[in-house]
Amino acid sequence: KQEVTQIPAALSVPEGENLVLNCSFTDSAIYNLQWFRQDPGKGLTSLLLIQSSQREQTSGRLNASLDKSSGRSTLYIAASQPGDSATYLCAVSRNYGQNFVFGPGTRLSVLP
Amino acid sequence: NAGVTQTPKFQVLKTGQSMTLQCAQDMNHNSMYWYRQDPGMGLRLIYYSASEGTTDKGEVPNGYNVSRLNKREFSLRLESAAPSQTSVYFCASKLTGTGVYQGKLFFGSGTQLSVL
Numbered sequence: 376k377q378e379v380t381q382i383p384a385a386l387s388v389p390e391g392e393n394l395v396l397n398c399s400f401t402d403s404a405i406y407n408l409q410w411f412r413q414d415p416g417k418g419l420t421s422l423l424l425i426q427s428s429q430r431e432q433t434s435g436r437l438n439a440s441l442d443k444s445s446g447r448s449t450l451y452i453a454a455s456q457p458g459d460s461a462t463y464l465c466a467v468s469r470n471y472g473q474n475f476v477f478g479p480g481t482r483l484s485v486l487p
Numbered sequence: 488n489a490g491v492t493q494t495p496k497f498q499v500l501k502t503g504q505s506m507t508l509q510c511a512q513d514m515n516h517n518s519m520y521w522y523r524q525d526p527g528m529g530l531r532l533i534y535y536s537a538s539e540g541t542t543d544k545g546e547v548p549n550g551y552n553v554s555r556l557n558k559r560e561f562s563l564r565l566e567s568a569a570p571s572q573t574s575v576y577f578c579a580s581k582l583t584g585t586g587v588y589q590g591k592l593f594f595g596s597g598t599q600l601s602v603l
Contacts, residue, residue, distance in 0.1 A: 406590070407590045409592060411592075411594075416597075417597070418491075418594035418595055418596045419530075419577070419579075420594070421591050424590055426590070464530070466530075473518065473535065473537055474532065474535070474545070475520075475532065475592065477530040477531075479527075480529070
C-alpha cells in the first residue's frame with residue numbers, strides 16, 4: 376500500500392527566506408506527483424504536476440523535483456512571502472493517474 | 488469558468504438522516520472524485536468515477552453511495568448518517584489523456600458536514 380509522508384509537519388520562516396518542503400512515498404511505481412496548496416477553510420489548488428518521466432517542474436518562485444528511485448520529491452519556494460502561508464500537500468498516483476494518495480501536509484507560516 | 492462547484496457549503500445532520508452532496512464541473516473532465524479530509528488522517532478517497540457511466544470504490548467507501556449523473560455531475564449520498572461521517576468533503580475532477588493539463592486535479596471548495 377502506498378504511503379506518503381511529509382517533513383516537516385510545520386515550518387515558520389521570516390519573509391524572504393528560501394525554503395524546501397519534503398515529500399516521501401513508499402512505492403516508486405507512480406504515474407505522476409502533484410503539489411497542492413490549501414488555505415484555511417478552502418479547497419486545494421494544484422501548484423505543480425510532475426509526470427513520472429520528468430525530473431522537475433517550475434512555476435514562478437516554485438520548483439518541484441522528483442526522484443522516483445529514492446521515493447522523494449521536494450518543493451522549493453524562493454524568496455518566501457507572507458502570502459505563501461498555507462498548508463502544502465503532495466499526492467502521488469498510479470493506475471494511469473487514478474487513485475491519488477495524499478500526504479498529511481506541511482503547514483507553512485511566513486512571518487513579515 | 489466556475490471550475491468545480493459543490494453544494495451545500497455547510498450541513499448539520501442528525502444521526503440516521505440522509506443527504507446528498509452535489510458536485511458539478513464545467514471543464515469537460517473525464518474523471519471525478521470524492522474525498523474526505525479529517526484532522527490527523529489527511530485526505531482519503533471515498534469513491535471515484537474514471538469516466539461517465541463508471542464508478543469505483545476508494546479507500547473509505549462504507550456508508551456512502553455515488554452517482555455519476557452525466558459527464559458534469561457526480562453526487563455523493565449518505566443514506567444513514569453517523570457521527571463518524573463528520574468531516575470536510577471535497578469533490579475533484581481531472582482530465583485524462585495527453586497534454587500539459589493531463590492529470591492535474593481541480594478541487595471544489597468543500598462541504599463542512601457535522602453529524603450529531
